[in-house]
Amino acid sequence: MKLLTMTLVLTSVLALVACGSTTTSRVATGTGMGAATGAIVGSLSANAGRGALIGASVGALGGVLVDEHQRGSFSN
Numbered sequence: 001m002k003l004l005t006m007t008l009v010l011t012s013v014l015a016l017v018a019c020g021s022t023t024t025s026r027v028a029t030g031t032g033m034g035a036a037t038g039a040i041v042g043s044l045s046a047n048a049g050r051g052a053l054i055g056a057s058v059g060a061l062g063g064v065l066v067d068e069h070q071r072g073s074f075s076n
Contacts (some may be wrong), residue, residue, distance in 0.1 A: 005044070026070075027063035034059015 035056035042051015 005040075006052025023064075023067045026067045027060055029059075030059040030066070031056050032059070034062065 007038035020044045038049045038053065038055015040051070042048040045051070052065070074075070
Protein backbone atom coordinates (compact mmCIF):
# COMPACT_ATOMS: atom_id res chain seq x y z
CA MET A 1 0.00 0.00 0.00
CA LYS A 2 2.82 2.42 0.83
CA LEU A 3 4.53 1.76 -2.50
CA LEU A 4 1.30 2.42 -4.41
CA THR A 5 0.68 5.64 -2.48
CA MET A 6 4.23 6.89 -3.05
CA THR A 7 4.07 6.03 -6.76
CA LEU A 8 0.80 7.89 -7.25
CA VAL A 9 1.98 10.94 -5.33
CA LEU A 10 5.29 11.16 -7.17
CA THR A 11 3.60 10.74 -10.54
CA SER A 12 1.16 13.56 -9.80
CA VAL A 13 4.00 15.81 -8.66
CA LEU A 14 5.93 15.25 -11.87
CA ALA A 15 2.83 16.05 -13.89
CA LEU A 16 2.12 19.26 -11.96
CA VAL A 17 5.69 20.58 -11.92
CA ALA A 18 5.29 21.59 -15.55
CA CYS A 19 2.47 24.00 -14.63
CA GLY A 20 3.43 27.62 -15.09
CA SER A 21 4.74 29.82 -17.83
CA THR A 22 7.73 31.48 -16.16
CA THR A 23 10.82 30.19 -14.41
CA THR A 24 9.62 31.50 -11.06
CA SER A 25 6.20 29.88 -11.30
CA ARG A 26 7.63 26.52 -12.38
CA VAL A 27 10.16 26.47 -9.56
CA ALA A 28 7.56 27.62 -7.03
CA THR A 29 5.11 24.95 -8.18
CA GLY A 30 7.80 22.30 -8.02
CA THR A 31 8.91 23.40 -4.56
CA GLY A 32 5.39 23.47 -3.17
CA MET A 33 4.38 20.14 -4.62
CA GLY A 34 7.68 18.59 -3.56
CA ALA A 35 7.26 19.82 0.00
CA ALA A 36 3.71 18.48 0.17
CA THR A 37 4.73 15.15 -1.29
CA GLY A 38 7.75 14.90 0.99
CA ALA A 39 5.60 15.62 4.02
CA ILE A 40 3.14 12.91 3.02
CA VAL A 41 5.84 10.37 2.30
CA GLY A 42 7.77 11.42 5.40
CA SER A 43 4.70 11.01 7.59
CA LEU A 44 4.58 7.36 6.53
CA SER A 45 7.99 6.95 8.14
CA ALA A 46 7.21 9.25 11.11
CA ASN A 47 9.39 12.15 9.95
CA ALA A 48 7.26 14.60 8.00
CA GLY A 49 9.60 17.57 8.54
CA ARG A 50 12.63 15.92 6.99
CA GLY A 51 10.46 14.57 4.17
CA ALA A 52 9.13 18.05 3.45
CA LEU A 53 12.64 19.52 3.27
CA ILE A 54 13.89 16.77 0.97
CA GLY A 55 10.74 17.00 -1.15
CA ALA A 56 11.03 20.77 -1.47
CA SER A 57 14.63 20.44 -2.63
CA VAL A 58 13.80 17.78 -5.19
CA GLY A 59 10.71 19.71 -6.33
CA ALA A 60 12.71 22.90 -6.85
CA LEU A 61 15.29 20.99 -8.87
CA GLY A 62 12.50 19.40 -10.90
CA GLY A 63 10.99 22.83 -11.57
CA VAL A 64 14.32 24.17 -12.80
CA LEU A 65 14.89 21.15 -15.04
CA VAL A 66 11.39 21.39 -16.53
CA ASP A 67 11.92 25.10 -17.15
CA GLU A 68 15.24 24.49 -18.88
CA HIS A 69 13.64 21.78 -21.00
CA GLN A 70 10.78 24.12 -21.97
CA ARG A 71 13.32 26.72 -23.07
CA GLY A 72 15.08 24.17 -25.27
CA SER A 73 18.33 24.06 -23.29
CA PHE A 74 18.46 20.26 -23.47
CA SER A 75 18.67 19.66 -27.20
CA ASN A 76 20.84 17.15 -29.02
